[in-house]
Amino acid sequence: MSEGRALRERFEAAFMPNYGVPPLALAKGEGCAVWDADGRRYLDLVGGIAVNSLGHAHPALVEAVSRQVATLAHTSNLYLHEPEVLLAERLIGLLGRPGRIFLANSGTEANEAAVKLAITYGRRHGRGYFVATEMGFHGRTLGALALTGKPSIRDKFGPFPIDVRFVPYGDAGALRDAVTGECAAVFLEPTQGEAGVVPPPEGYLRAAREICSATGALLVADEIQSAIGRTGHWFAHQADGAAPDVLTLAKGLGGGMPIGACVGFGEAATLFGPGDHGSTFGGNPVSCAAALAVLDTIERDGLLDNTKAVGGMLADGIAAIRHPLLKGVRGRGLWLAAVLTEPRSAQVQAAAQEAGFLVNALQPDAVRLAPPLVITEAEARSFLDALPGILEAAHVRA
Template identity: 75%
Template sequence: MNLRDRFEQAFMPNYGVPPIALARGEGTRVWDVDGNEYLDFIGGIATTSLGHAHPALVEAVSKQVATIAHTSNLFLHEPEVLLAEKLLDLLNAPGRVFFANSGTEANEAAYKLALKYGRRDGRTYFVAAENGFHGRTIGALSLTGKRSIRDQFGPFPVEVQFVPYGDAAALKEAVTGDCIAVFLEPTQGEAGVVPPPDGYFAAAREICDSTGALLVADEIQSAIGRSGHWFAHQADGVIPDILTLAKGLGGGLPIGACIGFGDAGRLFDKGDHGSTFGGNPVSCAAALAVLDNLDLDHVKTIGARLRTGLEAVGHPLLKGVRGRGLWLAAVLAEPVSGKVQQAAADAGFLVNALQPDAVRIAPPLVVTAEQVDAFVAAFPGILDEAAK
């Protein structure tokens, strides 16, 4: 019985059966169990920031796991303190950090922070964006504007009003003095890497300031250099009240963070929230290695090269390219993203059929100019194959 058959027999069917079984990786290259080689332009869903088996990451994790791998939250350790300090330094704003294990857990922490804030003065509802994605646990799912994954698990404990993403007028109308918080992604990831119009986040900040609602920036996918900035909200000159992080922070190891700025960082009292594994020494060591070895200038340069190259592909199936940095979507003229994903794999490239008409392109942030050029050169043939 092969590995895919064994997977199907052993696992719940929520993922289906992935089409490729990966065995190992090095840099931006991965190999499957049959020895086929691919250039990884998914990056573990915008997660493997330094690529696979990066020497600094391997060294940091190996050294830490050989020193102490777990402490629980009953004891503190230096890697978590160093990481919290490093994040606050990069944010250049006064804040307090809570470490979790994933993006959905980071958003659960933000959800609970906001609830505590709102219940002090009788606020009753949240506002979030249509097609937004914040996670699959009940609190995070209640804020997720994707009906296909949300509706079957309701009703939810708190009212959430959904507004069209990027529509500042609709946001202003929805947010009143009874609104607890507004949850937004600086660019919507799972909706298809959809950036907002210029000025949208600044408008959201003004709306929240005028009503007293908290502004929560979900940067699970967009942060840690993925968009060309340490944090995507920095491009808009806006500081949220609460920021959530995960994915690229650990470079492949599980870690999430919820950061409250100003008063929002002091809302939790002792015992209000916790995590046994959150901020464990190994994941913190990995995150420190990511932050110490990530080159933002490289991301900006290579991201621009990738986008320019894709935009120059004159193919009837390619409608456009959107996104920021090394976090792009190839927008298709037909709903054939699954065929594009398969054709790309056949050609030796891993991409992600994100939406029926959008393919996510998010390589490790160490991808080279030569590798980007190879992908761009192969893309017309990939589209030809998908169009058959």
């Protein structure tokens, strides 16, 4: 029995079955490459679901985490430390406007903080309901799940503690009709991630900003996947000119270390009072040191430009392929979906793995690419060269 198969059997025996059994046991990584437990190499085009901004074992991340864990690994929220202050200041500087930060451990926890801010705002101003989008994804904890417009993962855990009204994503008219003076907050992704990397129509986010400003509702931008350079901008909303009242971050911010952030602007920056929210591990010194290393490296190494260049190359290359299984490509930067003509994304994922590439069967007809921001043109080209064969193998696979 191979080492990978043995690990998968041990996983199945030890873990709850909510993930099923993953198809691959990974053992190590370097740059954009990973190796499985049996020594086979793959080009990682998933990036830990848009998390591994600097790839694997990046020297800057290794040095920052090693130095910090050897200095001060944990403090709780009873004490402060310099890395968390530096990170909060850095994020506010990158956002370019005054705000205040709450640090958490993950994206869903960042969104839970945003939900509590919106509840507080709603009670202060006599507003009782939320608006979110169909097929939107904001997390699996109950507050975030209440805002997630995917019935398949949402409905079995209701009823929920907040009143949420769902509208079609990208429909500014439906959003305008749904948001009244009684709405506390609108939760939107600048691009819907788990729905299949679905970007909004031109002007939609600006319309959402105008609607919220006119009615007094908070605009909450969930940038768990889209921020920290993923689209070629520090934050995706900056390219659309739609500044939110609350912003949530996670995934790529820590480069592989667990961290999330909720940023409030204007009134939303000061809605929490002492004791209103907290986290034992939020703002952990090691995770903050990792996040600072990620931000420093993206800036120093010009990775925003690399994201635009290589992301554009990937998008153009996929669009140029003519195959009956491939409909097209959508997304921004290094956050793309190859859109299929048939629901065969699982077969594409399997064929890609056999060819030495890791991709993600995100929706039945959409395959996600979210590689590290350090991916090179040569690495991207190797995937494009292999993609026609991958599609053909998936097309004929039973």
